[in-house]
Amino acid sequence: MSELTAAELEQRTATAGDRLHRFHGGLRLRHNKKISCQDPVRHPVLPRELVVPLLQHGGPPATPRVRPGEQVLKGQLIGEAQGRGAHVHAPTSGVVRDVERRPMAHATGQAGDCVVIRCDGEDRWCDPAALDHWRDASPAALRAHIRQAGIVGLGGAVFPTDIKAGARGAVPIQTLVLNGAECEPYISCDEMLMREHPRRIISGALMLRHATGAGRVVIGIEDQMGAVKKSLDRAAREGGDGTVTVVRIPTIYPEGGERQLVQTLTGLEVPDGGYPHDLGLVVQNVATAAAVHQAVVDGRPMIERIVTVTGNGVGHPCNLLALLGTPVGHLVEAAGGYTDDVARLVVGGPMMGYPLRNDGEPVVKATNCLLALSHDDLRPAQAEMPCIRCGDCARVCPAQLMPQELNFQIRARQWDEVDSLGVDACIECGCCDFVCPSHIPLVSWFRYAKGEVRSQLRERAAAERARQRFEAREARLERARQEKAERLARRKKKLQDQAGRKKQIEAALQRAAAKDDTDGGSG
Amino acid sequence: MREFEPAQAPHMPSPRTVQGVMGQVLLALLPGIVAHAWYFGPGILLQILLASAFALAFEAAMLRLRSKPLAPFLLDGSAVVTAVLFALCIPPLAPWWIAAVAMGFAIIVAKHLFGGLGHNVFNPAMVGYVVVLISFPQAMTQWLAPRELAEWTPGLVASIQAIFSGSLSLPATVGIDAVTGATPLDALKTGIEQGRFVEEIRQAPIFGDFGGLGWEWIANWYLLGGLFLLWRRVIAWQVPVATLFSVLALTLPAWLLDPGANPQPLQHVFSGGLVLAAFFIATDPVSGCASPRGRLLFGLGVGLITLVIRRWGGYPDGIAFAVLLMNMAAPLIDRYTRPRIYGR
Ligand code: SF4
Ligand code: SF4
Numbered sequence: 001m002s003e004l005t006a007a008e009l010e011q012r013t014a015t016a017g018d019r020l021h022r023f024h025g026g027l028r029l030r031h032n033k034k035i036s037c038q039d040p041v042r043h044p045v046l047p048r049e050l051v052v053p054l055l056q057h058g059g060p061p062a063t064p065r066v067r068p069g070e071q072v073l074k075g076q077l078i079g080e081a082q083g084r085g086a087h088v089h090a091p092t093s094g095v096v097r098d099v100e101r102r103p104m105a106h107a108t109g110q111a112g113d114c115v116v117i118r119c120d121g122e123d124r125w126c127d128p129a130a131l132d133h134w135r136d137a138s139p140a141a142l143r144a145h146i147r148q149a150g151i152v153g154l155g156g157a158v159f160p161t162d163i164k165a166g167a168r169g170a171v172p173i174q175t176l177v178l179n180g181a182e183c184e185p186y187i188s189c190d191e192m193l194m195r196e197h198p199r200r201i202i203s204g205a206l207m208l209r210h211a212t213g214a215g216r217v218v219i220g221i222e223d224q225m226g227a228v229k230k231s232l233d234r235a236a237r238e239g240g241d242g243t244v245t246v247v248r249i250p251t252i253y254p255e256g257g258e259r260q261l262v263q264t265l266t267g268l269e270v271p272d273g274g275y276p277h278d279l280g281l282v283v284q285n286v287a288t289a290a291a292v293h294q295a296v297v298d299g300r301p302m303i304e305r306i307v308t309v310t311g312n313g314v315g316h317p318c319n320l321l322a323l324l325g326t327p328v329g330h331l332v333e334a335a336g337g338y339t340d341d342v343a344r345l346v347v348g349g350p351m352m353g354y355p356l357r358n359d360g361e362p363v364v365k366a367t368n369c370l371l372a373l374s375h376d377d378l379r380p381a382q383a384e385m386p387c388i389r390c391g392d393c394a395r396v397c398p399a400q401l402m403p404q405e406l407n408f409q410i411r412a413r414q415w416d417e418v419d420s421l422g423v424d425a426c427i428e429c430g431c432c433d434f435v436c437p438s439h440i441p442l443v444s445w446f447r448y449a450k451g452e453v454r455s456q457l458r459e460r461a462a463a464e465r466a467r468q469r470f471e472a473r474e475a476r477l478e479r480a481r482q483e484k485a486e487r488l489a490r491r492k493k494k495l496q497d498q499a500g501r502k503k504q505i506e507a508a509l510q511r512a513a514a515k516d517d518t519d520g521g522s523g
Numbered sequence: 524m525r526e527f528e529p530a531q532a533p534h535m536p537s538p539r540t541v542q543g544v545m546g547q548v549l550l551a552l553l554p555g556i557v558a559h560a561w562y563f564g565p566g567i568l569l570q571i572l573l574a575s576a577f578a579l580a581f582e583a584a585m586l587r588l589r590s591k592p593l594a595p596f597l598l599d600g601s602a603v604v605t606a607v608l609f610a611l612c613i614p615p616l617a618p619w620w621i622a623a624v625a626m627g628f629a630i631i632v633a634k635h636l637f638g639g640l641g642h643n644v645f646n647p648a649m650v651g652y653v654v655v656l657i658s659f660p661q662a663m664t665q666w667l668a669p670r671e672l673a674e675w676t677p678g679l680v681a682s683i684q685a686i687f688s689g690s691l692s693l694p695a696t697v698g699i700d701a702v703t704g705a706t707p708l709d710a711l712k713t714g715i716e717q718g719r720f721v722e723e724i725r726q727a728p729i730f731g732d733f734g735g736l737g738w739e740w741i742a743n744w745y746l747l748g749g750l751f752l753l754w755r756r757v758i759a760w761q762v763p764v765a766t767l768f769s770v771l772a773l774t775l776p777a778w779l780l781d782p783g784a785n786p787q788p789l790q791h792v793f794s795g796g797l798v799l800a801a802f803f804i805a806t807d808p809v810s811g812c813a814s815p816r817g818r819l820l821f822g823l824g825v826g827l828i829t830l831v832i833r834r835w836g837g838y839p840d841g842i843a844f845a846v847l848l849m850n851m852a853a854p855l856i857d858r859y860t861r862p863r864i865y866g867r
Binding site: 024029185259269270271272273274329338343344345346350351352353354355356357358359360371373377378382383385386387388389390391392394395398399400401402404405421422425430433434435436437438439441443444 | 524525526527528529530531532533534535536537538539540541543544592595596599601639640641642756759808809811813814815818857861862863864865866867
């Protein structure tokens with residue numbers, strides 16, 4: 001990146017979205033969103049049981065605050081945030097049946113503690129805690145309220161929103177960017193939200209602007225979302241106090257990635273290992289803004305989200321407003337059930353989503369889409385060929401990496417080289433994998449390599465520490481040896497000196513005696 | 524509860540295959556091949572068949588030896604592309620064993636001894652070509668005259684005979700000199716060495732508007748195929764653009780200063796194998812550079828070395844040597860031209 005002065009940087013981020021820029025690479029993919037946008041967002045029927053994981057966010061899991069057998073009300077705190085984590089609330093009223101370890105809808109497939117609630121069907125609310133006159137509240141107080149509501153980024157990273165809104169870099173926050181670009185094909189939950197509740201988004205945007213201290217808001221949406229621009233524009237005119245701009249950006253996957261969105265709107269790159277706030281930007285998802293609005297105005301904590309249930313593997317693709325903890329199979333049922341040729345169920349989009357082993361896992365805050373793919377949708381099992389170095393992967397890589405070189409070095413297990421080729425900067429978007437004519441599972445390799453490089457670095461750090469300890473000990477011993485030697489030498493010298501002095505005295509005495517003799521002899 | 528098979532993202536079928544890439548390269552060569560056959564007779568088609576057959580046979584043998592699966596690698600099209608590119612570089616009536624020897628070196632040595640598809644350091648077609656060019660200079664310089672000049676262009680039967688028996692049986696009325704001829708680059712080189720002016724040399728009937736008669740049209744068709752590949756994004760633009768640019772940029776000043784001793788830039792572009800090389804040979808991704816800036820340097824190097832050999836070297840055209848020399852430099856160039864990573 002060319003070096004900018006602080007003033008230039010400020011100017012760039014303050015005018016984010018006024019001029020659009022292009023990020024490197026990316027793909028124009030078939031959209032496939034229409035199929036799930038035919039009907040308005042619906043509520044599925046209440047399931048009998050909800051399984052609410054205590055880890056649905058970036059950070060440590062929440063600590064359970066309910067015991068089996070306890071009665072809970074809708075919106076009641078059931079998991080308390082730890083450290084940089086987030087609160088978890090009961091999505092409906094009922095009885096806690098258990099707090100137990102269950103597999104979680106998480107890319108790692110690891111198990112985690114879940115609160116299992118048997119729904120009583122009454123959906124009774126606890127006392128909602130709205131924040132009246134939020135404009136009079138301090139940004140910190142507003143962020144604390146957001147924290148109480150357990151709101152996390154709904155774009156996929158599920159990082160606690162209050163923490164992100166309070167993060168500061170070296171430069172002041174200029175612009176709040178709302179991400180309305182659902183880059184992956186098929187996913188339409190944000191588009192539906194923007195269509196149906198533009199005012200919530202604008203209102204939430206103003207709240208987040210207040211919480212972040214930004215001067216203005218830029219909402220980035222895809223240029224293929226025709227109707228959305230109009231409805232957001234109207235809502236912004238009516239309730240946006242003139243600081244909200246809606247910008248249409250080209251639909252090029254992965255333009256909804258935070259780093260790519262920042263680059264599109266400002267032409268700036270988020271520094272390696274840094275965050276948008278280092279540039280004076282905060283990026284939040286549009287659905288997060290709507291959730292903030294609901295938490296502030298209605299006192300609703302985050303207990304539900306819109307989930308797109310789509311693909312050729314379900315009977316009736318649609319968007320559903322699902323309570324967190326709803327088993328995904330329940331949502332598929334609500335979307336007309338599986339078709340006969342369903343082959344794979346993916347959480348997320350077709351490029352980055354992770355496949356589920358079974359449909360018993362619960363919806364969590366990060367679940368934006370359930371994609372049921374039929375056999376025809378999937379890549380037929382194609383033999384992997386050697387890399388022909390065609391370079392297509394590098395051409396489409398938004399992180400400007402050279403996937404072909406990475407692939408080569410990973411297989412050679414040259415972890416230093418892999419590290420210096422920047423495997424850590426890979427955003428796992430899958431573009432390289434998608435275009436590779438040799439059908440090399442590049443992203444899978446890169447995920448594996450990231451882990452290897454990290455453990456290598458850890459090992460090396462441990463070895464380095466051990467070496468330092470060893471050397472320190474050696475040095476200490478050496479010092480001790482030297483000191484001892486010096487002490488000995490000093491003592492010896494002293495003794496010698498003493499001996500020497502004695503000799504001198506003796507000699508003097510002898511001389512004196514001799515003198516006496518001669519004196520006597522002469523006297 | 525329904526169970527699903529484990530899998531990995533992405534979940535969309537990739538639109539491309541190695542076979543598809545190679546297929547498009549062959550498709551793009553087609554117009555040039557047809558033009559070649561039109562100007563110089565069907566010999567080229569026979570050479571393509573011969574070379575392909577040898578290439579596939581050697582490929583199969585090597586795959587068997589290395590205990591690799593036959594089907595995916597035989598069908599990937601890479602051996603055929605090597606064979607076709609080689610065939611397009613040799614005289615159309617070269618004896619059959621030329622193709623055999625060349626493909627042996629190309630497929631066995633240059634490709635499989637280096638590790639097979641994707642691992643070859645040198646462009647296999649050019650390795651094969653250079654081996655036979657150096658070993659059998661006599662056979663490799665027996666060029667035919669283009670249709671407009673020749674009193675008679677060998678047909679299919681005559682071509683088959685010539686290739687397999689090694690002697691061309693001419694119709695009674697036609698002398699051998701009326702059928703064969705020097706290539707324009709040959710003529711130019713000898714002419715300049717004899718101290719003649721370029722314009723004077725170019726008076727010879729084998730020269731066309733820019734390059735050689737016939738040759739310039741074949742080059743035009745290759746250009747068309749190359750543009751197709753650019754459009755389909757099968758090849759990177761950097762290599763052909765840099766190659767052609769360096770040839771034009773280096774020959775233009777010389778020509779402007781002394782048009783008598785130096786051929787005009789377009790003459791250079793449209794004679795010999797330059798267009799074919801720029802779009803089809805130097806763009807071979809395996810043995811070329813991987814980074815965009817590296818590819819620019821690669822192309823510049825190919826153009827420069829070609830000109831140096833054409834001007835001062837012992838061979839009329841230096842494309843093959845230029846490509847091989849740049850192949851050697853490619854890993855080094857790649858090391859120093861890595862793109863800057865996002866945010867670093
Ligand atoms: S796209 Fe695949 S074959 Fe082409 S260079 Fe990249 S890894 Fe190699
Ligand atoms: S998955 Fe990683 S290496 Fe591949 S294109 Fe995306 S960022 Fe680049």
